[in-house]
Amino acid sequence: MHEATTTPSAAGLSLETGPRPGAVVQTDGTTFTLWAPAAERVELALIGDDGSQRNLDLAHTGEFWTGFVPGIGAGQRYGYRVHGPFDPSHGLRFDPSKLVLDPYARAIDGELDFGSPLIYDSSDGDSAGHVPVGVVVADSEPPPPISKPVHWGETVIYELHTKGFTKLHPDVPEQQRGTYAGLAHPSVIKYLTDLGVTSVELLPIHHFLTEPSIAARGLPNYWGYNTLGFFAPHAPYSSSGSRGEQVTEFKAMVAAFHAAGIEVILDVVYNHTAEGGFDGPTLSFRGIDNRAYYRLSHGAAMYDVTGTGNSVDTSHPQVRRLVMDSLRYWVEEMGVDGFRFDLAVTLVRNERHEVDIPDHPFLAEVAADPVLGRVKLIAEPWDVGPFGYQVGNFGTPWSEWNGKFRDSVRDVWRNTSDGVKDLAYRLSGSSDLYGDDGRYPYASINFVTAHDGFTLRDLVSYDHKHNEANHEDNRDGTDDNRSWNCGVEGETDDPGVITLRKRQMANLMSTLILSTGVPMITAGDECGRTQDGNNNAYCQDDEISWFDWSLPAAWSDQLDLTKKLIALRAAHPALRQWHYFSGQPDVPGGRKDLSWIAPQGGEMTDADWFDGNLRTIGMFLRGDALRATDAEGNALTDSSFLLALNATPEIRNVVVPDASWAPAYEVVLDTSKSMVTEVEAGATVPLAPRCLVLLRAL
Known part of the structure; x- marks a missing residue:
């Protein structure tokens, strides 16, 4: 000392x-x-x-x-x-x-x-x-802004880890792998632009620490949800140094993404800090004003609604100022294009620790701020405290992670859903959650997987978590995975099981990208990344978590499918609706902008909607009934589409709508690869077991 x-x-x-x-x-x-x-x-x-x-x-x-x-x-x-x-x-x-x-x-x-x-x-x-x-860091020029801002309705988010995405990349110089400079490498950016995503969402890059309890097990905090500094880029992600060089390198990374037309969204953790619970280390806030920065109960005990030992108290004006100053700094000085707020409900609890939506001053300050008004704001709309599940309640200008989309889509494809009622809401933008408070379908951030939980490949390969590498006796991580291993737990050489798993992955990815709302893809899901059944890899800074760059070639079919889906979405406004469907015809006797088609033909009846065993449905989208305009204000029109899915393990004969809907259809996508190329109106066609088909009206 x-x-x-x-x-x-x-x-x-x-x-x-x-x-x-x-x-x-x-x-x-x-x-x-x-x-x-x-x-x-x-x-x-x-x-x-x-x-x-x-x-x-x-x-x-x-x-x-x-x-x-x-x-x-x-x-x-x-x-x-x-x-x-x-x-x-x-x-x-x-x-x-x-x-x-x-x-x-x-x-x-x-x-x-x-x-x-x-x-x-x-x-x-x-x-x-x-x-x-x-x-000490001197002011410097911010990165150039993105040349063409990405409208919410065109957004496709790709969630990735700054270190893990490039740690094994063969084209990135070794000293830059796992760093901001590594992400800015032309080969990395080319992969993302070829994939077609519009926005990268980086797991936490605010400077973070490993919790002492995790370090005692010989493991790190890999994900980064343990912030120490709300203004500082995480220094170990810098290839050039930690005496301010990390700021310069981060800005250069943002500039490289912007030059490629890709937005940078940060996953930010303002709900707690790295100082842990009552007996945690004194590193910053605790030693400056413990009673102001943290939620306390009974005068001294930490009031924890985050599961980390402490909760930041944004009911205090100066603590809110810290958060707001940080957000503005990352936009104005560091050039980022949006934020995803981890455990956002913690930020809207009042001085009595009660959820205070919509009246919390943090929400009012964000909504009124001119800097934050030009970036994307995404809430993870829950925490672990009382009444912490607030999906659908954040209001404008927020979008939200839609956990109900994840659960509904998983349940349908593993053949355990209660009919298709809930799925229909999720496919069409979740108007039941976001349509009653002035928001648009892009308020729904649709996802099937995220960093927290199984990868897409593991979702169809494991019934149970396998977290032994975390050294917590497999107690950590959720048991509610809503997964199905297709008959065998873990990896297998059985060709039938492998084929089924790949089809299920195709079904899940297709449902995600073709649904109304904003799709979020977890890095590697487009090419079969696995964590060997670990559904809580927060402490795995190794091959369990790192992106394996041999996979894009080995899983080229899944990668090509994902590229095709994103390209279809970009090319067809009907597949990325900016407004909620009215469910009504625009002229008397005309077709609705959205119609739900029953397997036997014609529109779904009440009996169909309340059939708990029904897992086959069609969704007809009228391309000439879009309520959207292009950048010049011209009304958008498009082809009409029929999306049909059969989540059952049997062939289902379905009747295509008659010629009053469309004279014929071409098959644009078929996850079973069994359909003919064209289908006549009114025809009865066999939908293969567990498949999704997209038809374009001719």
């Missing part, structure tokens, strides 16, 4: 007015500002390359502590020592022996020493040298 030289006066400092939190580089020095309203004294610790410290007192003005240090510029490492009462039984956790991180630090350097007792405030020792610290 290095001894700190403390300067008890404000020598070398000058008070700034109108403080901006964080470290602000100026021409002849840097201004440091920390919000710590309950502190009695705040020291700025300037940390040398050799670990030595120069400690300077900040001046107190209102709720802020601030000062200017001449001669200090970009690359300087720093932290704070915050003095005040230490009374954990009343939620007060001030301890100047703990070097704490600036919540507004734009870059973070150093690692957490998991084995040191000095990181906990129960220890009397100095934590310097055992905790990450902030790095």
Whole structure:
């Protein structure tokens, strides 16, 4: 441990007015500002390359502590020592022996020493040298914006992990694999543009830490849902350094994606921090103002609705300011195009910890913010607290992860659904969830898989989770997988089972991309990525989680299908509706914009809808009844389409609508590869077991 030289006066400092939190580089020095309203004294610790410290007192003005240090510029490492009462039984956790991180630090350097007792405030020792610290970063130009913004109605999201996607990529230089520079490599971007996705959604890249309990098992936090710094790009994803270079490299990555016409969406974790529960390490927020930053119950105990030990308290105005400042920073300075909010319900709980939709001030501030008004906002509409499941309730301008879509589609294709009533809502944009509050179908982020759970290949290969590699005796991860192994658990050489699994994967992918709403594809699902049955690979920074770049060639049929589906969606407005269907004809006696076709021909009856055994249905989309316009304001028209699916294990003879709908159809897609190329109106055709067919009206 290095001894700190403390300067008890404000020598070398000058008070700034109108403080901006964080470290602000100026021409002849840097201004440091920390919000710590309950502190009695705040020291700025300037940390040398050799670990030595120069400690300077900040001046107190209102709720802020601030000062200017001449001669200090970009690359300087720093932290704070915050003095005040230490009374954990009343939620007060001030301890100047703990070097704490600036919540507004734009870059973070150093690692957490998991084995040191000095990181906990129960220890009397100095934590310097055992905790990450902030790095001063000068303002710089943001990346160029994307040349053509992607409308929600045209969006196809691809969820990927920054490290795992390129760690094994043969074309990426070895030193860049698993980094922001690796993602920006031309081969990687070409793969994404060839696939046809419009937006990448990056698992958390805010600087994060591994929880001590996970480190004790010899494992890392791989996914990144354990944020330490809300302004800092995760330093280990930088190939160029951690003294501010991570900021430059991240911006270059965004610029490369934008040049290719691809949006960058961040998965952000504002609901909790890396400081864990009551007995967790003191790293930043806890040592600055524990009672403001965290939800507490009975004065001291952490009120946890995230399952991580703590929950950030956005009912406090200054905590909301931190979140809002962070969001604006990532848009204005770092160039990102949207956010997916992990456990978003935690952010809309009030001071009594109650879900406060739609009246929470966080929702009002987001809706009124001109910067956030131009980017995509996606809520994961649940947390683990009381009344935490809020799918469909966030309102404008939010889109939401639609967990009901995932569950319904899985149940239908594993042949366990209660008829097709719920599936029809999911295929047509989930108007039951989003159609009553002024939102559009793209409020529904449709997904069948995500980072959390089985991959698509594992979904059709395993009935049960196999998480032994996590060293938790297979207790972790959900047991509600709604999966079907097609008769054999795990990998098999049986050609019949393999064929069935590939068809089921094709059915699930086709349903996802052809449904109304915004499809989200999990990286690797387009080419058979497997996690060997692990449905909770949050701590697997290895081949279990990394993208295997030998798969695109080995699974070219699945990859080609995904490309074809995305291209069909892009080419045909009828397959990506921007408005909800009216279910009514536009002229007396005409056809509806959406009609549901029964297996026996004609429209579905009440008896059909309430038939719990029915798992065969047709969906007729009128292409000349679109309520959408192009960029020039011209009305869009398209071909009409008939989507038919048979989720049963038997052949189902279905009757194609008569000539008043369309004279004939061409087969555009058939997951069974058994249909003829054209079908006459009124014909009876056999739908193969477990297949999906898309017909275009001629």
